[in-house]
Amino acid sequence: MTFDVYSPLVLSLLLSAVTPLLARRAAPALAARVLASAAVLTSAATAWSLLLLAAALLGDAPPVVRAAREDGRPLTDPVPEVIGLAAFLALVVVALRVHRAVRAERGARRALRRLAAGQPAGTELIVADSAVPRAFAVPGRPGRILVTSGMLGALDPAERRVLLAHERAHLAHRHGLLVTAVTLAAAADPLLGPVRSAVVFLVERWADERAAAVVGDRRVAARALARAALAAGRARTACALQFTDRAVTRRIAALRTNPPPSLWPAALAVLALGALPALLAADATGDLLELLPGVLG
Template sequence: MTLAVYLPALLSLLLVAVSRVAVRHAPPAVATRGLALAAAGAAAAYTCCLGFLALTLLDDVPPLSALDHLPGLPKPVPGPVALVAAALLGWGAVRLVRDLRLRRDTTRRLRAAGTPQADGLVVADWAAPHAIAVPGRPGHVLVTTGLLRALDGRERRVVLAHERAHLRHRHDRLVSVAAAAAAVNPLLVPLRDAVAYQAERWADEEAAAQIGDRGLVARCVAKAALAASPVLALGGGSVVARVHALRRPAPRGRWTRLLVPGAVVAGIGLVTLVAAAEFAALAAAWLGAA
């Protein structure tokens, strides 16, 4: 097998790098969807190529192990490489299951916090200031009394508009896709974080459009973050970046900003097809000799 089987891992790093630049001025809705799809595609290709490498371990299992001495058979990858690939596959599977269980258990606990009112709102008597979009059928917004006490009436409207935007556009699905991709391919962790950030920006922009006051939304984002954790809010880059973005006009870029990341994903898919063809030829040669 040639270099093609290793390229999806290397190109994942390139995808992360170009995506950071491409989404800088892209509309959050475009960026969230595009990055989630890119992460999913890159993770699928990475997993396939690890599978190709790991399956070459079968040449050490009878009856294939008896064919090692035959001349003319294409040689699989070195054993240590195949073992590392198998270990990475197993590690990724464990990480994926752990992430899925954590998300499932967290959602169950949040749904158990109370029964939604007619407007899809649950007010939990918790001191910690939080507002959470709880996915489901139907989804609802969970707001704690700690946060309600920290905000005035207009700011509460901002929070509800923000969380309802998460529910309306099913941001939980996009964030979960990116998280699953990063679980199986840790090189994509920056993309996972970028999708989560862009989903927050998307909800910020939806709230700003509904309320009609970008400055108010910016102040509300900062105030809610400070109420939750003053130290984290002051040093948290994502909160500061969201506030700065809301201080500027709404982004008006188009999907064309994601053409470069899309080209990288297409390249990852192409080299994966090449690797698949090489693996198929290798498998056919060995199985034919058996």
């Protein structure tokens, strides 16, 4: 248990360290899925390891001490008390962080749904009369796209096709769920913050690639990104396709080159790295069950 229970923390750092390499070189769709899956597995294992460390305090509980003395067994202290207490406090912090993240995600989704409320059931595209350049994919059944007249006026017809294809890609591939999953994973394990940032970027790149494929011209897609970024910059507001972040230049540059390869071997290696903490946490669980027979059976 000594090594296994701490390993998810170390592997969280390792996953965050290798994330930029996969994010830069692999196809966005594959990299986003793999990194999100690895983050969820690693964060779950980290939370479980903290629970095991805190549960090890039960070794000092009177029933365990009494049972060990009656059986003539040596009383083993698998985890120093100070570490058990620290793990308990960390669990409280994790619970609060996850609670705040869930509330924030729910609030954002409710706000988006309110923007699209009152529209006919079959309406996919909603155009709002506003000079502020904005566009959102609104998840739901059905999913909808909200675009302002200011954003449409900033783009020519071909670029509008890029915009709509980008937002449709978000809806079709459920990017909102992917980002929510990795956001909750990073809330449970703050060491995975870089992984969350990478996945948020990758789902935008993924939608960029799908839009470029739909219009059949990567240069038009890059131009649409650039023009929307300029419009958003003038309005000083967040808008379509996450144009206001610093990664926009990287996304434009990527569209001016060939699509990245899948790199399945590297992706599978990262996924295995995400599964390893779960396996080690399971092994640590078995060790704890053996150490606390008086309480657990």
